[in-house]
Amino acid sequence: MLTHRRYSLKWRLTLFFSSGMLVLLLFLSIFIFFSTSNLVHQHEQKLLNQKATAIAADLKTEITEEASLTIAYLTRLLTNYADVNQYINISDQNGKEIASIRGANWTKEPEEYYERTLVAKEPVQLPFTSELLFVQISTTTEALEWYFSILLTILFLSSFFTLLLSAIGGYWLSNWGLKPLDHLIQQIHSIFPQRLSQRIHHHHVETEIYELIHAFNLLLDRMEEAMVYQQRFVTDASHELRTPLSIIEGYVSLLQRWGQHKPEVRNEALAAVEQECKRLFKLIDDLLSLAKLQHTAQLDSSKVVQPLTPLLLEVKQAWEPIFPPQIKLFFEWEEALVLFMDRERIRQLLDILLDNARKYTDKGQVKVRAYGDEDAVHIVVEDTGIGIQAKEIPHLFKRFYRVDKSRTRKRGGSGIGLAIAQAIVADHEGSISIAPSAEKGLIVHVLLKKAGMD
Structure with missing residues (x-):
């Protein structure tokens, strides 16, 4: 079955960096364009207001009598201020137009999205009448079309090259930043099962x-x-x-x-x-x-909360006839001991410990004690056997480990029993330890978690 191959981390980092830069440039370009256009329009509005004020001042100077308020005369005055993109008119207080002049390129509605219609209106108080006249200038910003076109071109080209450089730079940076990872991958590929002793160097890395x-x-x-x-x-x-x-x-x-x-x-x-x-x-x-113990570790399907006393009694009755006369077997336990356990596995654990104690004890006694404290149940098996040196104890739970192979084989051991015992205890989330006893034998101490009865 074919599997989909994902893009490499380098390309994903480059794409992520470039996408972020694209969004940033887009918002930045929009902000620059509209901010600049607003500043330009405000400047044009200021110039238009100044022009309306100048026309009003000239009308006060030129019109000194009511006979001068004719369309021809007023139109001639306005011609001096004519502009191809503007519409200038004079009206009375009621809004009635008295005279006007229209530029050749004047259009009432802007044709481009970045164009606006600017209006400036200025009152005129003539000396021979109490009524006001109004001078109004309307203009479009069509003359600024070239400026906005250049601005858009500059923003587009600068954004394009910035995005291109950011993509190249992002890929280079990701390639440079991931170079130690590439080196690590090469070293990993060079490790084979026959060379598991080889280790990866980690000097001067992040x-x-x-x-x-x-x-x-x-x-x-x-x-x-x-x-x-x-x-x-x-x-x-x-x-x-x-x-x-x-x-x-x-x-x-x-x-x-x-x-x-x-x-x-x-x-x-x-x-x-x-x-x-x-x-x-x-x-x-x-x-x-x-x-089987290793395969079913952490599976509690056969574990239940149950008392330990019946199991100890069963083990005692089973093993007392097996022990030879020169070895005395003693059991001692508290009655109120309760465990969350797999009964067959704990029986197997006790059988292994007693079998080892019997094999390696020539004479004396084997004592089994079970007692509890606040949190745990302790099972202690102590013998007066041949014992072992303290340095050998940490190795006893290894499979097939023997202190003296010839002597162990003679006594019938296989070297697996304690490994099985440790696996059973681990499956019950407990611990097992071995220590020399005062009688030159061994003390096996099993600690299991106590469970409460409902």
Whole structure:
């Protein structure tokens, strides 16, 4: 299926910057054009007012008697002030026109959107009459058409080149600003599964790029650790599976050579094969259990709030007959312990801890204590076994880890039990720790979140 490829960050930043600049230039050009046109019109209005005042003053001087108020005489006076774009008239107080003169280019309505009609009106008081005359000049700004055309051309060209330069500059700046990111991408492409130890350099880079590189290097650390752990797990699992298979293969060969004629050899071989098969099944079950726990982590579908006492009683009844006479098993618990738990998983946890305590304790006792505090339930399994050195304790929860492989194999351990126990506790949002005991054995301390009963 084809996927839509998005534009690169460089082009999107350039487009964003250019769009912002376009909007800014548009508003700026509109503001400049209308501000300038208003200033020009105000100046033209001022000149028109001055002209109306001058005509009124001349009329006072030229008209000294009522006989001069004829259309021909007044028209001749107005001709001295004629303009091709203006209309000048003289009217009385009632608005009746006495005389007028119209320019060749005068039009009452402006033809262009940036043209206006300007009007100036000035009263005239003649010496021989008490009535007022009015001089009115009307003009259009058609003569300014060339000016506004030049202004529009300048605004368009300046905006175009500014927008072009901003687009080029925006692309250059984004290209320059994202150059560390391009370099980072090249380094990431150079990392292969066979070269996970390689790290990305983060010298002399911006804070954001530094944080990104640092986070990616931490991811590589986790990936490398996971791959090393996986390789070690595969190697150890292969070794664990190979050992019983080698034993089985040896006894099968022995059966083929001597089993038909020597019953004691046949019985020994069959018993050994059966034991190693059980060991294989146990190892496979442990691996499947660990994988299932990791796959279903954070799923609480099988967890319910329930008391812990019945489970402890069940575990006690199941394990007391299994322990040999030289090892005493003690249980001690409080009655009012309630957990939000998967009962089968907690039973599996207790079985793992008791099985380990039994295997690595030659004589003495194993004591299980369960008690609660304000927020948590504590389960402590303490034995008087062979113990281990303190430096080995942090490694006990690793899969297939053994302090002494030959001794552990002799006692029947696979090295997965504590890893399963830790996964169960983690799934219940608890914690598990191991410490040496005063009796040279070990103390396993499990802490689980307490739940209240409805």
